[in-house]
Amino acid sequence: MSTFIVVSDGMDKEIFKQLQGVENFEVFPEAKISQEKLQELLPKIEGLVIRSATTVTADLLEKAPNLKYVIRAGEGTDNIDKKSCEQKGVKVSNTPGANNNSAAEHAIALMMTTLRKTAWAHNTMANGGWDKSKYTGVELADKKVGIVGFGRIGQIVAKRLAGFDPKVKFYDPFIEKSDLPYATKAKDLNEIFETCDVISIHTPLMDATKGLVNKELLSKIQPHAILVNAARGGIVDEQALHDCLKNKSFRAAGFDVFATEPLEENSPLRKLDNIVLTPHLGASTEEAQVRVGEMAVHQMKEFFINNNLLNEVKA
Numbered sequence: 001m002s003t004f005i006v007v008s009d010g011m012d013k014e015i016f017k018q019l020q021g022v023e024n025f026e027v028f029p030e031a032k033i034s035q036e037k038l039q040e041l042l043p044k045i046e047g048l049v050i051r052s053a054t055t056v057t058a059d060l061l062e063k064a065p066n067l068k069y070v071i072r073a074g075e076g077t078d079n080i081d082k083k084s085c086e087q088k089g090v091k092v093s094n095t096p097g098a099n100n101n102s103a104a105e106h107a108i109a110l111m112m113t114t115l116r117k118t119a120w121a122h123n124t125m126a127n128g129g130w131d132k133s134k135y136t137g138v139e140l141a142d143k144k145v146g147i148v149g150f151g152r153i154g155q156i157v158a159k160r161l162a163g164f165d166p167k168v169k170f171y172d173p174f175i176e177k178s179d180l181p182y183a184t185k186a187k188d189l190n191e192i193f194e195t196c197d198v199i200s201i202h203t204p205l206m207d208a209t210k211g212l213v214n215k216e217l218l219s220k221i222q223p224h225a226i227l228v229n230a231a232r233g234g235i236v237d238e239q240a241l242h243d244c245l246k247n248k249s250f251r252a253a254g255f256d257v258f259a260t261e262p263l264e265e266n267s268p269l270r271k272l273d274n275i276v277l278t279p280h281l282g283a284s285t286e287e288a289q290v291r292v293g294e295m296a297v298h299q300m301k302e303f304f305i306n307n308n309l310l311n312e313v314k315a
C-alpha cells in the first residue's frame with residue numbers, strides 16, 4: 001500500500017523529483033497547487049508538505065481524515081493550528097535551521113537598501129530618472145543595531161554584521177548572553193526602541209508576540225532610525241507603522257512579512273515612499289530551498305517508512 005503525499009506550496013524541482021522517486025510514496029504530480037485542488041485532494045492525503053501559503057486549520061483537518069503528518073518546510077509554524085492537529089493525532093514537524101542563513105541575509109539586505117535607498121533609486125532609474133541628491137543615504141558601519149528575538153536567525157544577523165563594526169543590543173526573554181564581544185542584552189524592549197539606529201525583529205509569531213511592536217514602542221523609535229521585519233506579519237502593528245512612516249516619525253522601514261499575505265493590493269503601506277517591501281522572500285534562495293526540501297523529504301521517509309518522527313513541533 002502506498003502513502004499519498006501532497007506538496008501544496010513551492011518546492012525545489014529536483015527535490016520534488018526525489019520525493020516522487022521514493023518507493024511506497026504516491027506523490028501528487030504537481031507542487032504548489034491551488035486551494036481548490038487541495039480541497040479536492042484532502043480526503044486522500046496522508047502526508048502534507050507546506051511552506052507559508054497553505055494554512056492548516058481545524059476545518060482543513062476535518063476534511064482530511066487520513067492525514068497523519070504535516071511538514072512545514074521552513075521555520076515558523078504559525079500557519080498550522082497545532083492544537084487541532086494534536087487533537088486529531090496529526091503530527092507536525094518543521095525543518096529548523098535550513099533557511100535561517102537566508103532569512104538573516106534578507107534582513108541585512110533590507111537594512112542596506114533602506115539605509116542606502118537603493119530600491120527607491122532603482123525605481124527612479126527604471127522610469128528614466130537620475131536623481132543623486134534625493135537618494136543620499138546613511139552608513140550601516142558603527143551603528144547601534146537592536147535585535148528583538150535573539151534565537152537562531154537573530155544571532156546569525158548579529159554575527160554576519162561583524163564586518164560593519166556594529167554595537168548590537170538584543171532583547172530576548174530566554175537568552176542572557178552572547179558570545180559576540182559587541183553584543184549585549186538590553187534591559188528591556190524600550191531600551192532597544194529608544195536607543196538603536198537599526199531595529200530588526202526576529203521573534204516567532206505566537207500569542208506573546210502578536211502586536212508586540214505596538215504604537216507605543218513604534219513612537220519611541222528615534223527620528224533617524226530604521227525598522228526591519230523579516231520575521232512574521234502580525235508582530236508589528238501595521239496601522240501604527242503606517243502612521244509613523246507617513247508622519248516621518250522615524251526614517252524608514254524594510255518589511256518582508258505582513259499580517260495578511262499576500263499583502264492587500266490596496267494596502268496603504270504600498271503608497272509610502274519610506275518603506276521597502278518584499279513578498280516574504282526571506283527563505284527564497286536556491287540554497288535554502290534545497291536544504292528545506294531535503295530535510296522535508298528525509299523527515300517524510302523517516303516518519304512513514306521508519307516510524308521515526310523528527311523535529312516535532314508541539315502545540
Ligand code: NAD
Nearest residue numbers: 075076103149150151152153172174203204230231282283
Ligand atoms: P528561534 O526559535 O531560534 O528564535 C526565536 C527567538 O525569539 C527565541 O530565542 C525566543 O526566545 C525569542 N522570543 C520569544 N518571545 C520573545 C519576545 N516576546 N521578545 C523577544 N524575543 C522573544 O527562531 P528563528 O529560527 O530565529 O526564527 C524566528 C522566526 O523567523 C520564525 O519563527 C519565523 O517566523 C521567521 N522566519 C521568517 C522567514 C522569512 O522568510 N521571512 C524565514 C525563516 C524564519
Ligand code: MLT
Nearest residue numbers: 051052073074075076283
Ligand atoms: C519560514 O518560517 O521558514 C518562512 O516563512 C520561510 C518560508 O517558508 O517561506
